[in-house]
Amino acid sequence: MGYVEYLRARHAFTVFAIVLTACIAFTDFSILYGIHNAHVEHSSANRDTTYTISVAPGSKAHGKAADDEDSVPISLADKDFTVPIGMLFGVAAYLAMVLATILGTSLNKENSRGGFAFTKPISRERLALTFIGIDLAAIVAAFSFTVLLGLASLEVLGIFGKLALEPGAAAVAAVGLGAAVMWYGLLQAATSMRVAGGGLFVGLSWVLFFIMLPFYAITFLGPIFHGLIVAIDFFNPLAYFALVSHDDIVTTISLLGFSPGTCIAITWSLATAACIAAIYGWKRVEV
Amino acid sequence: MTIFLIDPRSGVPLYIQLVDQVKRAVALGTLSPGEQLPTVKALALDLTINANTVARAYRELERDRVIETSPGRGSFVRTESGSGEVRRAIEDVGASVLADAVRETRSLGIGHATVRALFERALERWFPGTLPDTPPEET
Amino acid sequence: MNTISIRNLTKRYGEQLAVDALSLDVAPGSVCGLLGPNGAGKSTAFKCLLGLIRPTAGDLAISGAPVTPATFETLAYLPEKNTLYEWMTVKEHFELCRRTYARFDAARASELAALFKLDSRKKIKRLSKGQATAVAIALAFAIRPEILVLDEPSSGLDPIFQRTVLDLIIDAAAGGATVLFSSHQIGQVERAADRVAVLRNGKLVLEGNLDTLKGDEKIVEAVFEMDAFSPNGLASDPRVRRIVRNGRILRAYVRSGSTEIAAELEALHPKSVSVYDLTLEDIFLGAVSDAAPASGDA
Numbered sequence: 001m002g003y004v005e006y007l008r009a010r011h012a013f014t015v016f017a018i019v020l021t022a023c024i025a026f027t028d029f030s031i032l033y034g035i036h037n038a039h040v041e042h043s044s045a046n047r048d049t050t051y052t053i054s055v056a057p058g059s060k061a062h063g064k065a066a067d068d069e070d071s072v073p074i075s076l077a078d079k080d081f082t083v084p085i086g087m088l089f090g091v092a093a094y095l096a097m098v099l100a101t102i103l104g105t106s107l108n109k110e111n112s113r114g115g116f117a118f119t120k121p122i123s124r125e126r127l128a129l130t131f132i133g134i135d136l137a138a139i140v141a142a143f144s145f146t147v148l149l150g151l152a153s154l155e156v157l158g159i160f161g162k163l164a165l166e167p168g169a170a171a172v173a174a175v176g177l178g179a180a181v182m183w184y185g186l187l188q189a190a191t192s193m194r195v196a197g198g199g200l201f202v203g204l205s206w207v208l209f210f211i212m213l214p215f216y217a218i219t220f221l222g223p224i225f226h227g228l229i230v231a232i233d234f235f236n237p238l239a240y241f242a243l244v245s246h247d248d249i250v251t252t253i254s255l256l257g258f259s260p261g262t263c264i265a266i267t268w269s270l271a272t273a274a275c276i277a278a279i280y281g282w283k284r285v286e287v
Numbered sequence: 288m289t290i291f292l293i294d295p296r297s298g299v300p301l302y303i304q305l306v307d308q309v310k311r312a313v314a315l316g317t318l319s320p321g322e323q324l325p326t327v328k329a330l331a332l333d334l335t336i337n338a339n340t341v342a343r344a345y346r347e348l349e350r351d352r353v354i355e356t357s358p359g360r361g362s363f364v365r366t367e368s369g370s371g372e373v374r375r376a377i378e379d380v381g382a383s384v385l386a387d388a389v390r391e392t393r394s395l396g397i398g399h400a401t402v403r404a405l406f407e408r409a410l411e412r413w414f415p416g417t418l419p420d421t422p423p424e425e426t
Numbered sequence: 427m428n429t430i431s432i433r434n435l436t437k438r439y440g441e442q443l444a445v446d447a448l449s450l451d452v453a454p455g456s457v458c459g460l461l462g463p464n465g466a467g468k469s470t471a472f473k474c475l476l477g478l479i480r481p482t483a484g485d486l487a488i489s490g491a492p493v494t495p496a497t498f499e500t501l502a503y504l505p506e507k508n509t510l511y512e513w514m515t516v517k518e519h520f521e522l523c524r525r526t527y528a529r530f531d532a533a534r535a536s537e538l539a540a541l542f543k544l545d546s547r548k549k550i551k552r553l554s555k556g557q558a559t560a561v562a563i564a565l566a567f568a569i570r571p572e573i574l575v576l577d578e579p580s581s582g583l584d585p586i587f588q589r590t591v592l593d594l595i596i597d598a599a600a601g602g603a604t605v606l607f608s609s610h611q612i613g614q615v616e617r618a619a620d621r622v623a624v625l626r627n628g629k630l631v632l633e634g635n636l637d638t639l640k641g642d643e644k645i646v647e648a649v650f651e652m653d654a655f656s657p658n659g660l661a662s663d664p665r666v667r668r669i670v671r672n673g674r675i676l677r678a679y680v681r682s683g684s685t686e687i688a689a690e691l692e693a694l695h696p697k698s699v700s701v702y703d704l705t706l707e708d709i710f711l712g713a714v715s716d717a718a719p720a721s722g723d724a
Contacts, residue, residue, distance in 0.1 A: 001526050003522045003525050003526075004511060007514060007518065008513075113509040114478075114505030114506070114507050114508075115473065115478040115503070115509070118476075118478055119478070119498055120526050120527075121495050121496060121498040121499040121526065122495055123495045295613065295616040296613065296616060296706075297705065298640055298702070298703020298704050298708070299640065299703055300636075300638070301636075301640075328600040332597055335589065335592055335593060335596065336617050337457055339456065339457075339620040340636075394697075396697050
C-alpha cells in the first residue's frame with residue numbers, strides 16, 4: 001500500500017524538479033547569454049580599465065582589456081566574492097517546504113476513499129509510518145536536489161570556485177529542514193482525522209504562518225495579544241527559520257530568539273510529536 | 288445450450304424448478320438412464336444460480352431416487368433398475384399439476400360435473416381419439 | 427462457526443439509529459444477499475463489520491474473531507462508492523495489489539482485466555463509472571478471496587457485465603468462498619444468493635433461505651359470495667403478515683402455513699380459495715412497505 005504514496009511523492013518531486021530545473025536553467029543561460037554578448041569597444045587609451053556591467057540586479061560582471069583585442073571579455077569570476085553554501089541550504093530549505101506542504105495531507109487523502117487503505121492486510125500505524133517515511137524522503141530529496149542544482153548552476157556560471165563552506169552552514173540546513181518537516185507534521189496532525197478538505201488547510205497554513213511573523217511586532221494591542229501571538233508563533237515553522245547574511249556568512253535566526261541549536265531541537269521534536277499525533281488520529285478516523 | 292430452463296423471477300423456489308426440470312428431462316428421454324449430470328458447480332455457472340441451490344435440488348432428486356451420486360464420480364441418472372422410481376416420481380409431478388388444475392377450476396366456481404366434462408374435453412384434445420362417445424365439438 | 431457473525435449491531439448518529447440491533451450470520455460457503463431501500467443501513471452495517479465505523483453496540487466477528495489487518499489477506503471489500511485513485515492507471519492498481527496481498531494472482535488479474543475489456547494503461551479518471559467498478563471488482567477477485575463483502579457490486583455496470591459479476595460470485599461461492607453482498611437488483615439476488623436478508627430503517631425485517639422463503643411466503647385469497655370476512659384470530663396468527671379486504675375479496679399475506687390457512691378459509695365456505703406465489707420482489711416490497719397494519723381495508 002505504500003506504493004501509492006511512493007507514486008504520489010515521486011510525481012510531486014518530479015514536477016518540483018522539472019519546474020525548478022527549468023527556472024534555474026533559464027536564469028543561468030540568460031546570465032551567460034548576457035555575459036557572452038556583452039562586449040565593450042575600446043581603444044588603446046582604455047587599456048587597464050576595468051569595465052563593469054550589470055547582468056542581474058545586484059550582480060555584476062567585470063572585464064579588463066587584453067593587449068591586442070578589440071573587445072573586452074566579461075566574466076563573473078574576476079571580482080572577489082564568495083557564495084556561502086549556507087545561502088544555498090537556505091533556499092533549498094524554503095523550496096523543500098513547498099514540497100512538504102504538498103505532501104502534508106497524504107494521510108488525509110486516504111480518508112475519502114471509502115476505506116480502501118483501511119481494508120488491506122496492513123495496520124494503519126504501519127501504513128502511516130510508511131507514508132510518512134516516503135514523504136520525508138521526498139522532502140530530503142527535494143532539498144538535496146535543490147542544493148545540487150545550485151552547485152551545478154555555480155559551475156555553469158563559472159563561479160564554483162567562489163563557494164565557501166562556512167561552519168554555520170550545517171546548522172542552516174538542519175534548521176531549514178527542521179522547519180520543513182515541522183510544517184509537514186503540523187499539516188498531518190491537523191488533517192489526518194478529517195474526511196475531506198485537506199487542501200484548505202495547506203492554503204490556510206501558508207497564510208497563517210506568514211501573517212504571524214509581522215504580527216509578532218504588534219505591541220500596541222497589549223501583552224495578552226502579544227502573548228497569544230508568541231504562543232502561535234511557537235508552532236510556526238517560519239518563526240524558526242530566517243536567513244541573515246553578515247560578512248558573507250549566512251546563518252539563521254529565530255523570531256523568538258532561540259539559538260540555532262535550540263531551533264533544531266524544537267522543530268524536529270515538534271515534527272515528531274505532530275506525526276505521532278497524526279498517526280493516532282488516523283487510527284481513529286471513521287470513513 | 289443449457290438443457291434446463293429455470294426462472295429465478297418466479298415465485299416457485301429454484302430448487303423445486305430444477306427438480307421438476309430434471310424429472311421432466313428423464314421422462315422425455317432427453318436425459319438417458321445412466322447419463323451423467325453436470326457437476327453442481329458447472330450447472331450453477333451454466334444456469335447462473337447459486338451452487339447451494341443446485342446441491343439442494345440434487346439432494347432432493349437423490350431422495351426421490353431419480354439420480355444417484357457416487358462421491359468422486361459424480362451424479363448419474365438412475366439406470367433401468369431404478370426407472371420405476373423415476374416413473375413414480377414423474378407421476379407425482381403430474382398428479383400435483385392436475386390437482387392444482389382442478390383446484391383452480393373449482394375456485395372459479397365451476398361445479399364437479401362441469402369440471403369433469405371440461406377435463407374430458409381436454410383429454411380428447413391432447414389424446415385425440417382415445418375416448419369413446421366423444422361428444423361432438425360445439426361451435 | 428459462522429464466517430460472518432453480526433450480533434445486535436447498533437449504530438446511532440445523534441437521535442438517528444442507522445442500524446438497529448441487527449443480527450445476521452453468514453455460514454461458510456453461503457451467499458447472503460442484503461436488500462433494503464436506500465438509507466436502510468446496509469452500507470453502515472458493512473462498514474461497522476469491517477472496522478471503518480465504530481459501532482455504538484454489538485459484537486462483530488469474522489471467522490470467529492474480531493477484524494484485524496490479517497483478516498484482509500483473504501477478505502475482499504468493495505465499497506459502494508468508487509474509491510480507486512483517479513490519477514493512477516489500471517496497471518498501477520494491479521501493481522499495488524500485487525505488492526499488498528500475498529495471495530494476489532497475476533494471471534487471474536489479467537484474465538479478469540480481459541474479461542471486463544479494460545485498457546490497463548488508462549487512468550481511472552478516464553474510465554466510465556462502470557469501467558471503474560469493473561476494475562474494483564477485478565482487483566477484489568484477483569486476490570482469490572475466501573470472504574467477499576460487496577456493497578452494490580453491479581452499480582453502473584451494463585447487463586452483460588452484471589452477468590459477469592454474478593458468474594464471478596457464483597464461481598467463488600461454489601469454490602467455498604463466503605459472500606455477503608447488497609444489491610438493488612433483485613434479479614441478481616435471486617440468482618446468486620442462497621440466503622436473503624431485508625433491512626428497513628436499520629432493522630432486519632426478513633431473513634432466511636431464499637428457496638424456503640419463496641416456498642413459505644404466499645398470498646391466500648378467498649372470494650366470498652358477499653362481503654369478505656376473516657375468521658376470528660386470523661389477524662393475530664403469527665403466520666400471517668397482514669390481511670387485506672376489498673369488497674368480496676380477502677387476501678392473507680402469510681409467511682408460512684399457506685396450506686393450513688387455506689383450509690381455515692375453506693371452512694368459511696367461500697366461493698373459492700386460491701394460493702398465489704410471491705416473487706422475491708413481492709416479498710421484499712411487502713417487507714419494507716410502510717406501516718402495513720395486521721388487518722385493514724385496502
